[in-house]
Amino acid sequence: MSEITYPIAPAATRRVPRLPALSRILAYTLLLVFLLYVVSPFVAILTMAFGQGWFGGRLFPEILTLRWFEWAVNVTRIPQVLGNSFLIAALCVLISLAIGVPTAWAIARRRIPAKTLLLTLVLLPKTIPPITFALGASREFYALGLVNTHVGVAVAHAVLAMPFVVLIMTATFEALDERVFEAGRVCGGGWLRNAIHLALPMALPGLMAATLFALITSLNEFTLTLVTYGPGTLTLTVQTYLAIGDGFQEVASAISVILLLPSLVLLVLIQRQIRPEAILGGVKGL
């Protein structure tokens, strides 16, 4: 490792110079602390979910068991709750895409007055805490009969998911090359064929990102679920909350472990397919 470090690294071979040894140790220490910080709660959840008698200052659980998972499936009816959550999330994605994609197209590629104002209006729900309109929403949804329906909860979630869709899709559509569409028109494609064969494939990564973000927003949303859910539309967030509130930390942990799997799949998908930092980096309109 005795390597000569030049004060100026040759730009052609190495864009960023390598750190000297001391700094490298420091850097790895920081990364290790960060790793510990992020990962530790999951380790705790795993231990809690598979262990029994882990309290009163014990370093490890007394015995390992699967009974909390049994509880999660039988008592808290996780399969059914999971179904609710994903149905609501799917509806939320559909609503936000159906409304958000045309809006994004108009904002990105059509001449409209007050473009910034429009974008601000759409992003407004993300700029103040959800609880501020959740109170009014609970009354409104109750009056409309939307409480305790899957569509109702999805409609509430879409208020927070749609801005993401518009944001991501506007950036995506703005990056499309108009000349491609011109070529399509020259070759005799109508707007529909252009949309299906040109716009859709080119915008697909953005569309996937938007879908994923809307999905995660819905699955994670707590405040707006709490004011719109009912016994028939119990979602995972609310069920986890209830389990923790009732003192069933072990069962809540078991639910969490069941949930961790789809979360990790989504995580890998996102990391592989889209660059989240690029999307979030585009959030400069706020």
Added chain:
Amino acid sequence: MNSASVAATPRRGNGGSDRALTILMLAPAIAYILAFFAYPLGVTFLTSLESDLGLGPTLMQYQSILTSEKYLGTVWLTTGLAVGTTILSVLLAVPLALILRLKMRGHRFIRLLILTPLMVLALISALGLLIIWDKNGWLNRLFSQLVPGGGPLSIDYTVPGLLLFYTWLYAPYTILTTLSAVEGLDTNVEEAARVAGASPWQLFRSVTLPLSWPGIRSGSILTFLLAFGAFNVPIIAGGDLRPLAVVIYTEASTFQHWARGSALAMVMAVVSLVVITVYLRLSSAPARRGPT
């Protein structure tokens, strides 16, 4: 790149039907925002004007909030937690981004790690954090072992603890945008500064930081907003520390005191907007100090 963006300029509208199509594309979103965001917000506002006796519009809810030490304390706690989380997130994001851009061994794994708090239910992480930072929790034990004479830290249900939990959950937004900004930097500019004899600190202070500031700023605003509105973490891990969102929810659901809850919600919205505006004003300064 340049020619593409020129070619991508929007088509000019060609007549009435085209304009109608544009309106048709925009109308659902506008209607949706009005119906399910603006309208409920309006309902919250109108509710906040109700008096305890159900009489006509009055400002008595606001009056009792602004004269109550308890509620003012709640506002301060919420704002303090959010500002603290934002500062911590920047302090974490900048070194992390500077390290990650070196693409050292294992950097991909760390990048994946940054995303985990966004992907996992916040309630779950709150529970996990509570367990691991418990007086008998593993991290607390590790800490007592490492620091001689240091007894177990009180983390759970304290302000530093909540800051730690909030940062865990909301820092990824700052980290992601900071990383994106730092990696998007033109390394030639830094190279030039280095050639000109800038020390590493000077380089960081006058080149790297100002140039990546827009990214740090946009992410930290998201972090602030989320921390300010935090509800699921404090309701699980807050204990007696009850930020605004929790107080509002309890007022409305437990005490059925909708008017008070709604007035608090309005105060919350205003404070949030004020802090964001101040932050935007203040934070535009470092960018101006960038190289011209």
